[in-house]
Amino acid sequence: MLSAQTDYPPLFAEALARTQVQVDGAMERGFLVPTPVDMAGGYTHEVHKQNWKTLSGAGAIYRLTGDTTYAAIVRDGLLAYAEVYRDWPTHPTARSYATGKVFWQCLNDANWLVYVSEAYADVYDWLEPSVRSRINAELFRPMADFLSLENPQFFNRIHNHSTWGNAAVGMIGLVMDDEELVQRALYGIPATELPEDLRDDDSGKIMSETGRAGFLAQLDLSFSPDGYFTEGPYYLRYALSPFLLFGRMLADKRPELNNLAYRDSILGKAIDALLLQADPLGDFYPLNDSQKGMSLYAPEVVKTVDYGYYLYGQDPTLLSLAIEQGSVTLDAAGLAVATAVAAGKAQPFRPGSVAFTDGPDGQEGGVGILRAYGDGEERTGLVMKYSAQGMGHGHFDKLSYSLYDGTGEVIQDYGAARWVNIDQKGGGRYLPENQTWAKQTVAHNTLVVDRTSHYQGDIRIAENFHPDLYAWDGDGDSLQLVSAVATDAYPGRRLHRSQWLLTDSLFDHPLLIDLFRVTGDTAGVYELPTWYQGQLLAADFDYTTIDTLTAMGADHGYQHLLTEARGYPEAGTATVQWFGRGRFYTQTMITQPGDELLFVRPGANDPNFNLRRDPGFLLRREGPASTTFLAVLEAHGSYDPRVEVAERPFGSISGLHLIQDDSDYTALRFTHRDGAQWTLLLSNHDASPESIHELILDDTTYRWEGVHHLIKTNDASE
Amino acid sequence: MLSAQTDYPPLFAEALARTQVQVDGAMERGFLVPTPVDMAGGYTHEVHKQNWKTLSGAGAIYRLTGDTTYAAIVRDGLLAYAEVYRDWPTHPTARSYATGKVFWQCLNDANWLVYVSEAYADVYDWLEPSVRSRINAELFRPMADFLSLENPQFFNRIHNHSTWGNAAVGMIGLVMDDEELVQRALYGIPATELPEDLRDDDSGKIMSETGRAGFLAQLDLSFSPDGYFTEGPYYLRYALSPFLLFGRMLADKRPELNNLAYRDSILGKAIDALLLQADPLGDFYPLNDSQKGMSLYAPEVVKTVDYGYYLYGQDPTLLSLAIEQGSVTLDAAGLAVATAVAAGKAQPFRPGSVAFTDGPDGQEGGVGILRAYGDGEERTGLVMKYSAQGMGHGHFDKLSYSLYDGTGEVIQDYGAARWVNIDQKGGGRYLPENQTWAKQTVAHNTLVVDRTSHYQGDIRIAENFHPDLYAWDGDGDSLQLVSAVATDAYPGRRLHRSQWLLTDSLFDHPLLIDLFRVTGDTAGVYELPTWYQGQLLAADFDYTTIDTLTAMGADHGYQHLLTEARGYPEAGTATVQWFGRGRFYTQTMITQPGDELLFVRPGANDPNFNLRRDPGFLLRREGPASTTFLAVLEAHGSYDPRVEVAERPFGSISGLHLIQDDSDYTALRFTHRDGAQWTLLLSNHDASPESIHELILDDTTYRWEGVHHLIKTNDASE
Ligand SMILES: [Ca+2]
Ligand SMILES: [Ca+2]
Ligand SMILES: [Ca+2]
Ligand SMILES: [Mg+2]
Ligand SMILES: [Mg+2]
Ligand SMILES: [Mg+2]
Ligand SMILES: [Mg+2]
Structure with a gap:
């Protein structure tokens, strides 16, 4: 002792x-x-x-x-x-x-x-x-x-x-x-x-263009002005250590440099950016080349929390992260945290919605995170990625999203194909399947056109472009929106995705409303994946399983995919239901004549069993130059095998319609089986919060201010 | 209040x-x-x-x-x-x-x-x-x-x-x-x-033969004399409720019947039998038609614990189960438990090894559970099933086993193909795949001959037979054995499986040593499955993955299996390594010329996605009328994605040999890479604990008493 x-x-x-x-x-x-x-x-x-x-x-x-x-x-x-x-x-x-x-x-x-x-x-x-x-x-x-x-x-x-x-x-x-x-x-x-002209192993110039x-x-060039790191939180966590350690020592020994305040306190912003990019279980969003399971509660992140608290404003909600971490740094920062914890100052860590900009000037798209809180403060988090490519560790997944709730991953980002430091898996290095699968578009929850990855899966093209945020409503109230546009992922096609989290007491948990508009000049084959976590329960359309499984394609990730079943929904809507971790999920999608649902799983051309065999389904549509995908995802009910009672195993949405959809406006409507109806209006051409819009639907004139507007009617419970 | x-x-x-x-x-x-x-x-x-x-x-x-x-x-x-x-x-x-x-x-x-x-x-x-x-x-x-x-x-x-x-x-x-x-x-x-001659829906006579x-x-006919219930713990849990509730009321209102002591306190034995058939996480072993996840900590089991404590001897280790359950019955039993808990009388629940007999007279085989305790009192549990068929809910899995450690399932029993009370899955009833997959032999960790299930998968045949315990050493010390014989699963073939748990400080966790002898008169094709839980890391032999996946067979479960890869080990040994829940596992198997390793997964002919797609591998051997399989399974090291350090990712066993193997004796030997060597001797003809055996191997004469004997040599650490 x-x-x-x-x-x-x-x-x-x-x-x-x-x-x-x-x-x-x-x-x-x-x-x-x-x-x-x-x-x-x-x-x-x-x-x-x-x-x-x-x-x-x-x-x-x-x-x-x-x-x-x-x-x-x-x-x-x-x-x-x-x-x-x-x-x-x-x-x-x-x-x-x-x-x-x-x-x-x-x-x-x-x-x-x-x-x-x-x-x-x-x-x-x-x-x-x-x-x-x-x-x-x-x-x-x-x-x-x-x-x-x-x-x-x-x-x-x-x-x-x-x-x-x-x-x-x-x-x-x-x-x-x-x-x-x-x-x-x-x-x-x-x-x-x-x-002169010193070059690295990839023939890149050593000296930056600046x-x-x-x-x-x-400090100036590694982060966006918000502290976002283009490679994503997994690498931010790693990159942040030398910044924090040298930064703190500099602050002690060269206070006149005032490095902690440098670039509008960029280190404090980077700390926040890291802590805000984690799911309700504390796992960092596995954007780009991330190994899953890295966490707010990793030993490495102790100093991030402690320095964030000590150097940047003593935010008492960080103390509850420190308690969960169960450790502090052995310095003044850790002592301050431990002292404050002992004094009972900790408050719940309750991150809100946040849109990070990407690029050194904050001009290269970003990542939008919507968070909604439900019963028992359960958090639902939606992450939409419209950031720049993320350099060599970036994935070709423009406008992709992932969804998390209190049970963890609901709609997953695959992460990297790598087992860091595990010798049996390629010496712990990136596996070949990281390139051939994990980086490819189809491995993500975003649109694939003509079975080709965004930017043809070529980083040399991709690093010249980025999507842009179109609209953002992250105010934390019952309706929140993130909307972004990618014009370069496929030449001649404009991809515009808008996603809402809607909290309403008629639903157990926040709804995800997903609107994906693609406009172009030429016909295409569209496949929109949903990489759900869980066991498929049912679909409301006919599907046939396939007896002979072969790779779906030769490249762009399709060489790894097996089609396990092919579904033929009728025009109107299709639902897929699955069981996650103790909870039911129902996704309702609008469908058009000829649409197919492909139930898929990675597993082909995987000579060393490097891929996880997690399920997904692709909504497939052939033909139009322009088309729109619309889906609503409900989380509902529960089932505990210790009790064996299925609470609310079925979703509540009985109708989903695209009422209007053109370059000016999209109007969508869905109905609860008990009668309540929601009409959601979006301006596709003007995202200004001050603009006044007017739209006539079925003889009703709707007027509103700002980019989106929700009308709820026929609520029998009110 | x-x-x-x-x-x-x-x-x-x-x-x-x-x-x-x-x-x-x-x-x-x-x-x-x-x-x-x-x-x-x-x-x-x-x-x-x-x-x-x-x-x-x-x-x-x-x-x-x-x-x-x-x-x-x-x-x-x-x-x-x-x-x-x-x-x-x-x-x-x-x-x-x-x-x-x-x-x-x-x-x-x-x-x-x-x-x-x-x-x-x-x-x-x-x-x-x-x-x-x-x-x-x-x-x-x-x-x-x-x-x-x-x-x-x-x-x-x-x-x-x-x-x-x-x-x-x-x-x-x-x-x-x-x-x-x-x-x-x-x-x-x-x-x-x-x-007269009243019959039920299956045309069975209503009145029992007795x-x-x-x-x-x-009370006389539902349990074996040990309290074992032939359908397994999942059904025992359900069946026990009316026994306990009526039994307790009878004890109150008709004490003269003394029903609690009836049949040598059979109700107390049934309580113990239930509480002893759970893994270290508290989940009941999913023997026969069991839905996984039913647990010691289910609300239904509260009365089992409380009545067990109150009516049968106030075992203080049951109090720690009550604490974990977090509830008690609202009667004298619950009050006694709560009072004892409040008085700090709880002691750790530390179940030991136990062999249950099956059948009303205890003459129809049984289930042997070996348990070993390691660092931090972590429990490893091996369950070998040599019980009777278990009536309509029984599986065709004679001499099958499953293995559990502190992380949960290591080698799994598939359980039932049923989602109890989940409407989307066949109304919650048994699914067709319960019959076609879950009950079949290949779905279990036991030997399949000629791709045909035990007893041809026919309950009318199966219910006439049962395996028998051959030898048992469940004394809780460093070497424990369960050994059983099935002579009827395949006509003309004798199956004899012996499994040991060996605890030795040279290994992180207890070793499983698995010896499976089959003797017969005619050639056969043998396939021995290992249904591991986790991600395949590596194998030490060449294997080729398969590009076109089709069902392996037409019936006996093989219609559901896909062969994902085919491996060609050299004669000698083969290892398969996988990563479980934060821990590494290495299985070393002796192989003969021509042996194949088939990496398989259920998924074929599953039209409603009712099957879990969990991986397994089959060691396949063609030809001999009699043959022996020998494997050692090591659990070792750890990996936490929050830290990304792989501790001891490789197994330690560098050699495994069958030195002698005939109807009299089996002698096997394995070596630690640091030099220590274990020689394990088993009498195949005399399991009496008193018999003296003598065996000469490599000019050394071994003499021992009892069915088995272990010799450790060359331990550099001693
Ligand atoms: Ca370079
Ligand atoms: Ca809002
Ligand atoms: Ca022993
Ligand atoms: Mg990705
Ligand atoms: Mg608002
Ligand atoms: Mg079974
Ligand atoms: Mg002994």
Whole structure:
């Protein structure tokens, strides 16, 4: 037991005690500094990774308790590295565009240096000057130069790898008070000091078009003005660490730079952007190349919450995230959080609707998240993606959406085809199916035309374009709207999707109303997937299952799809019903003569069983140059196998109609089986909140202000 | 707030308060007694079902608080039924072999009468004698006669339906002190009073071969001497209710019958048998026709736990089940449980290994459950099924097994193809695929020969036979064994399966060692399925996925199976690795030249998407008349997507050999990659614990006592 421990609030004291257990355990096993030879997962990789944790833990314990045993652990560990570091060649694997020395890639060396810099800061004043000098000269300055001057292709890009490099060099520079390193970290290596026309492994120029590099350039260019990160929350979580760690140290040691307020407090916005991109279970939306299951409650996100609280306004709702995380950072931020938690200041984390812009100037589309709260504060969340391509980790899924409720995923985004760090699956790297399936349009809940992915699935085309937000009503009341347009995904076709969350006491949970208009000049074959989570219960149209299953196509993801059944709905509406996690779902879709419903599942051309065999269905329509899809999704009732009573297993919507649909207006109407009727009007040409619209339907004249308008009639319950 | 409420311990007070909320809510909505017209799920069905809950809740509240408002609710409700009951015809649906009056089947009428009898008992003394007389004469005696004399095909069988009928008639008889009804309930309707040769809907004779009927006959004939119920725990849970409810009332009102001690306390054994047939998450093993997810923690099982505690020995480990259930019965049993819980007497529920016998005399095979406890008291459970057929709800799965650990199902039993009470799935009834898939041998983890189910999948054959236990070592120590033989599943072939759970500190979790010997006179094609839960990671042999998927066969379940890949292991061993719920699994199997591994999944000929698409693999061997399968399954390591570190993703076993295998002995050996080696010896001809065996292997003579013997060598860690 640490003597000081009992003075700290519980969350902090427990985090400190856990750290001590880890450090003591590691020291008992022995602190080894083996010559690097292994890839990730291998022995030397894991030892050096453990070492950075041991050193940073020991530094924190010394700082918080004054127990010099732990300062000595840091000193001795660093001396052991100093003894050998300069003699190590670059890592023998030579598998990276920027091979490290301690690890197979500079990125991991930079991770090491970031965390070890913190440990060094903790003991710096305690060390004998001669020891400091030796460590500075024989370990840290060489390592910082290696990660920057010797690897400009790693250090000088606008890229999250470079952010790690900048942070590592900057943090050790701050600790050693080495202004040259600090300046290099902040502003990059001047182009004049680099070979001309330096290019990376993909032949891309190292220097960005702006001519800028370094930490401040990353702050300017990595995020949209809202803090959104174009690769999505999974990568934002990873990219944010060096920003936060270097940013906090800079704030301490160079307060005059005022980096926390830089770019209208962009770091605070990035923190918020991360925390707002998670479903009700805390899982980050698996946009683009995301492994599913990464979470608000991951250890890595502890500092995001704590720094968000401490550095940006003490929002008491963040404290409930900290409670769920069950840990805090071992610094002033974590102490502030733990103290506030102990004082009972936590309030429920209740994120609202939010539209993030994408692109450094916020001009490249974005992501709209509508959230509605129901009984027991259950949250339903709709995520519509109209962002830019997201660079190499982007998916071809313009105007795609996913839906979440208190049970988790309802309509899923597939995420990435990758098992991070699991050796049996391609060494943990992206699997071939990430390209051939996960990135393709049909793997998403958005329209595929002519079985070809958006932008032909070609990133070189895709990165020149982005959809745009058309209209947004995220005010949190009973009707909310996100609407966006993509004009470039298919040349000559305009895709316009509008999605509403409607909360009404006649329905158990918020309804999703989905309107997808495509206008073009030439005929097309349209397939609109719904990747539902659960077991198919029933459809209200005839379908026939297929006895011989083969791949649906040869490319654009269709080479992985099996058609399990083919349905022939009559013109009018079609419903598909499924059972999720204890809850029923019914999707009602308007259909036209000749429409088909294809029940599909990935599984073809999957030679290593890399794909999840999750079900979906495609509403297929052949022919028209322009057409509109309209669907309403209800979540209703419940079923618990412990009780075996099916509550409200059937949906309530008895009619769904597109009353008018042209370039000026769309009017849609649906009816509850008890008689209530909703008419929803949308202007397709003017999204201004101030414009006055007028539309005559069935001899009734509707006038309203703003882009959309809802009329409810015949409610017997009122 | 009830005045008396605060005097009760919390679990009891809360259960009482919840009941009051339910009764008050129901009375606010109004107590209606509509003329019955609907099937289950329909309006009148649900109203009458709610009424029994309202009446029994109100009776309990009156009994516990003395608040006569609630006694009046019971009185007025019963009078409302008495007013109309005799005028109701039998239910208009006429869909049952025993159509009810209140509900579509007598079974539900009997459910109603059981629970309402309790309510009536609660208020009996408070009622005016004239009111009692009226209710007795106009409601209960007619109802009791209807359920017995007028429906002997419902009342007089040895069947769980009849148990409900017996309990209903007996309980109301006890309340009204109507000895004629009590005698009828205890002993059935005398055969002399029934039409000769009365037959049920399946043309079975109503009277059992024993000539007995009634509650005591059910106690004698429904369970094995261990309390095992041949249809499995899912049905035991259901069947147990009338036994417990009538049994407890009998104990109160006719203590001289001493029914709780009847047949060596068979009711207490049945309670134990139910509570011991659940996995570490509390889910009952889905043997035979079971819907998955039914649980120790289902509301229905509250009385099983409470009566088990109160009537049979106050086992303090049952209290922790009660805590997890979060409720108690509103009677002396529940009060005893709640009081003991409040006094802190609860101890962990830690079931051990147990072998249940099947058949009324315990002579018809059984079910063996091995349990081993590891780190953090994590439980691994192996269930081997060598029971009798289990009547109409039985599956053709002799010597099948399933495996569970702290994460839930590891090797699954498919359960039933049925969605109880979910209208969209065949009205909630058994689906066609229950017969064509779920009951068939290949749907289970046991051997299929010549793609034909055991007993040709014919219950008329199957019910004449059963496997037998060969050897049992369930002593809870580091090596446990269950071994059974089936000689009749395939004529001319003897199937002998032996499974061990081995706990050793060199492995993260207990190993499953699975030895399956088949001996016969003619060549055969053998397929041994492993229905694992999770995502396939890798195999150590070449396999090719299949581009065109079609049904594997035409019948015996194979019409539902798709072969997704075909593997060609070399002779020696083959491993298959998968990822479950946060944990890795590696199965190592010995293989012979020509063996194939077929990776399969149900999905063919499933016209209504009734089947789950869970993966499995079949080890396929063609040719020999006799052959042996041997496999070892390791559970190891972990992976959490929030942390993305794969701990010990690879298994540790580097060699597996069958050293000797004949009708006298099997000797098998496996090796840990760090060098330790285990040699496991089994006598195939003498399972006596006292016999001395001697076997010479590689010049070493092994001598041991009892059926099996384990030798561990070369353990570097010792
Ligand atoms: Ca590049
Ligand atoms: Ca609104
Ligand atoms: Ca043993
Ligand atoms: Mg995606
Ligand atoms: Mg509004
Ligand atoms: Mg089964
Ligand atoms: Mg022993």
